[in-house]
Amino acid sequence: QLQLQESGPGLVRPSETLSLTCSVSGASISSTSYYWAWIRQPPGKGLEWVGSVFRNGATFYYPSLKGRVTISVDTSKNQFSLHLISVTAADTSVYYCARPRGSFGDYEYWGQGALVTVSS
Amino acid sequence: QSALTQPASVSGSPGQSITISCTGTSSDIGTHDLVSWYQQHPGKAPKLIIYEGTKRPSGVSNRFSGSKSGNTASLTISGLQAEDEADYHCCSYAGDFDKFYVFGTGTKVTVL
Numbered sequence: 262q263l264q265l266q267e268s269g270p271g272l273v274r275p276s277e278t279l280s281l282t283c284s285v286s287g288a289s290i291s292s293t294s295y296y297w298a299w300i301r302q303p304p305g306k307g308l309e310w311v312g313s314v315f316r317n318g319a320t321f322y323y324p325s326l327k328g329r330v331t332i333s334v335d336t337s338k339n340q341f342s343l344h345l346i347s348v349t350a351a352d353t354s355v356y357y358c359a360r361p362r363g364s365f366g367d368y369e370y371w372g373q374g375a376l377v378t379v380s381s
Numbered sequence: 382q383s384a385l386t387q388p389a390s391v392s393g394s395p396g397q398s399i400t401i402s403c404t405g406t407s408s409d410i411g412t413h414d415l416v417s418w419y420q421q422h423p424g425k426a427p428k429l430i431i432y433e434g435t436k437r438p439s440g441v442s443n444r445f446s447g448s449k450s451g452n453t454a455s456l457t458i459s460g461l462q463a464e465d466e467a468d469y470h471c472c473s474y475a476g477d478f479d480k481f482y483v484f485g486t487g488t489k490v491t492v493l
Binding site for chain 1: 382387415417419426427428429432470472476479480483484487
């Protein structure tokens, strides 16, 4: 049974860096051919695709977040991570990690989500 | 890249059918047959209910169906049930030289 679990600070100061980790259990990232993703949802609003990473470190990012976002993978720990720099209140969201049904997109497995608030 | 446009809310009585629209552009929905739909109950993670425009994952009720015309995708829920009351999000592949997805603004479905 595949499970994803987000972890990281729930409060980040403006202008600082948001960092989250997604721990994967029930499957090995290094032996799969999926682009593992981060998706976020501001309170009361719709979902926003943030980006995704392959087992070899290849990444794709949402255009409006390029320059601020980095997604990386650590296959030895079976984890992948999100780093978002220079955060503002607009980055306050529930952050989900997810695995697609196919290789890319159509997200069938989701973590429970982690609320990150940007506030001083 | 702008979010896909969905109505803020749609409502219907039990047993009725409702349709949720999702309007994009020729850069996303209009070009790619890669639209997915997600159901999200309060405080829960989204659940994939339609992928590749019209396909249902195993275990998803056949009361959910997807379609597309031009730059607009649609989700129809037939035989509306109380458990269908939730938020629904559309999503489309939007990349060309780059690969990324764009989500919709979300629709709250209320069962009267």
